[in-house]
Amino acid sequence: MRNEEEKLEQLFAKFDSDWDVVELPKNHENRFMDKLSNKAIKNRKRNLYTTISIAATVLVMFSLSFFFKPEAKTNKLTFASKETKQTDSIFNVLIKNELNKLKEKESPQNQKIIADALQQMKVLDNDYQKIIKEIARNGENKQIIYAMISNLQTRISFLQNVLNQIETTEQLNIRNDEKTL
Structure with missing residues (x-):
């Protein structure tokens, strides 16, 4: 196992100069947390709107079904003269x-x-x-x-x-x- 770790270290040592290392700007963490919290607020708002939309749709469908009940057929020829x-x-x-x-x-x-x-x-x-x-x-x-x-x-x-x-x-x-x- 130790032998494998040494092989991995040698492999990565070959590519040390090839790594892309960039210094992050100041307050990077603060800006990232702000974006993350704004996104969470937007998602909460979107979820709230979706929930309200679904509830409104169900309410409309229920009220339509309540007011427009189909009449029971009393005779075979309901539309006949x-x-x-x-x-x-x-x-x-x-x-x-x-x-x-x-x-x-x-x-x-x-x-x-x-x-x-x-x-x-x-x-x-x-x-x-x-x-x-x-x-x-x-x-x-x-x-x-x-x-x-x-x-x-x-x-x-x-x-x-x-x-x-x-x-x-x-x-x-x-x-x-x-x-x-």
């Missing part, structure tokens, strides 16, 4: 009636047809929900209203077709049963 709401409610009543008829027809023979029909109704209902969101987002226009009515009509006619198919199947089963007797 009275006529559109009436059309929607009339078609939905018809659809519910057709679904009730379909559920009344449920039996082991037509259980698969009804399950498939209900699955298709879910797809149509999802499409309908997208249309309702579009009305809420962009308001009413002819294309969206036409799509809404078309979806409702498709749902009703689909349910009627399924009911007709079930009735046809039941009649065929009755005829086959009569023939076998």
